Amino acid sequence: MHDDRAKSAITLLATLSFLAFGALLVLFGANAPELVATLGLDYDDLGLVGSMLSLGLGIGILAAGPLVDRVARRPVFVAACAVVLLAAATLGPGVTLRVLLVHTFAIGLGAGFYETVLNALVVESYGEYAPRRLVFVHAAATLAASATPLVFDALRSVSSLAWYDTFRLVGLIHGLLIAAALLVPMHGPARSERTARGDAASATHVDGRATSDERSPALRADLRHGRGTLAAICLATFAYVGVESALTLFVADHTIRDLGLDAARAARTISAFWGGLLLGRVVLGFAPRPAGAGTIAALAACAAALAVGFGLGAIASPELAMAACGLCLGGVFPVMIGLAGMAWPAATGTAVGLAGGLGSAGGFAIPWITGELARTTSLATALASLGGWLLLLAAAAGVTWHRLRERARD
Template identity: 25%
Template sequence: MTNSSSLHTPPPDPAQSPPHELQTLGLMAFGFALVNLDRFIMYPLFPVMARELGLDYQDIGLISAAVALTWGLSSMVFGRLSDRLGRRGILITSVLVFSILCGATGLAMGLGSLLLIRAVMGVFEGAFVPASIAAVVDSSPAGRVGRNTGLQQLMAPLVGSALAPVLAILLLQVLPSWRWVFVVTALPGLLCAWLIFRKLAEPGRSQPSPGQAPALQAPLRTVLACPNVALCSVGFCFWLAPIVIFGSLMPSYLSDHLHLELGQMGLVMSSLGVGGAAGMLVFPALSDRWGRKKMMVTCLVMAMLPTWLLMQTGAEPLRLSLLMFLASAFISGVIAMVHSVTADNVPAQHVSTATGFIIGAGEIVGGAIAPAIAGGLAKAMGIAAILPFALGCMATGLLLAIMLRSPRHSPIAQGAAMQK
């Protein structure tokens, strides 16, 4: 029994020592922030870009869908490769390339080139995400997995949704063109790649011992045999969709339907990010104590109310900001808890594979297909159609969350048990 469990337990001190834990968390949070900044800074710029490039609402949905589709497929592939080959090389390469491609977005001359650049960028952003989450899990003691993955992921709304709209508008006012905004945004990624190269050691868990090799031949079959992982793979599609729809199409809803000024639109959109950051910080940590399922179901119920109220609200920036904050906080908390559920239910050396598959499925359906449908609805029925569609996604996601089994709270030990 002792020998068997040792096969699945990380090296005791170096891999999970406080300095290593904090350094890994800081680097992965920095990278995760840039992934989301590069992805979402385009949408507040879209009203300006659309006039120059001749784009419409459906084109926004197509661009968002292209990024999400390649992101999702890449997460599935590189999540598995990260478990086999290690995290570090994938992390460095992905940050470097997606930053360069973000800058190249400023060279786009129309829909075709914009789709191509952003789709390829999605490949490398998708490669970064599961490897970075797994690196945080690798370096975290079991009792802090929820907190640490939540801290990492709060960078997505804090930077991608809160900072990106404000930064985009500020840079647009001081730079010659929207094209230069992408160039400036790309620069921090080069620093991040260098820091990962210099500071991040290869996590010990990603290197399997000889006794683990047979399990690595078909890890996807292993992780999908867990009911919670299978449910999360479907549920993530509906939990992610509202956030992507809000992030990509709400700027146009606020500007074109409610006729808010550019500064007011930026304020409301920034509340989406602040709320998301708060939710990702608070709810995963609470789930470490009170259970994942209970918190996920509660958050989904609470997210639906402000989303419904948004449909009844006119051009009132403060009320809109409050409702966006609440909707984003609750749904983002659910998204962040998914990775803790994964860590609770699969062997440690398969966390990246499971995370990559869940993210991949979610991005393909919730990140690609859902905003494409929402963009088509907006073009056919008006931009206001995006809110009922987002609400329907939340309701479906709630039903799936209710079906989850209460996750176990000893991820490493339970992971070892699954391998027997």
């Protein structure tokens, strides 16, 4: 059993790391007008930049999942932070689109690795209480994401801060995370708290090598429910991360070009979205009962209506629309990641990696599709189309809720 001091240290490192992660997530959207002007990007190019970040995240998360189930976590975490530090700190004024794409991929790759390490540590440390704990840890990312555009907008009013300077500043924070990681106990996979049943089931849950004769009816039921539940969770994270990435990437440009508002309003719109996500996570974290997949399904359906209304111009204030949308979506990712780890308790890192990796695949595909729609129709229409992805999220969360109820009955 992990002692309270070790748990607190893991939670603190995870919180600080997700602060840095949240800042990274919004840098591209917050700098979108300058990137478009400086590098001569169109919506296709901007969508591709966002997609490369998600591609790096997805590959990093998928690769890290099985890795953290097999090797020591500290070296993986330190190496991942070093990759982000190097990729962000070496951006400069002579960057071309191709170079930016490579650096963006590397930033996502490193962030995907350290995010998965931290998610696995929290799930293993807190067990059935992990979803609630992850709500608070992931709230740090939303706090940083909501504050970062405002902070850099304020700095630009008193200094000549270029877009690449913002990446360098956030990259340097990862040097501090490397130092902090040397002081935090990171248990290896051999010390993870697996039950005897989980150890016996690991072959069937992870690689399916056990024969059907070796599987008890209970283990076969766990395998069937675990796979189906995890598939629904992955579909939900795919839709969520894609919508989150697309809104972050395009809403500032929509605010300036389509709505005719200034850059300060654009920065506030991004911050309103992430502020709404933060508030949503805090509310769910302090709720009397832990939020489950059913709650996520209902809130995602509300977010779908808000996205369509905003894209069609039915909601006049972009800040209000984005804050409300963020409020509805705040608990999606931490809750679904926690449920993924619980669905496959014998291989927490793999389960978390699959859910996060498929989420990042959505972060690659959906911004690219949104950019294509914006090019061929209009950005407002493309933003309204995100409501369809949110309905897919609601349906997947509903399936997750149903399967978890079935498993509890069995």
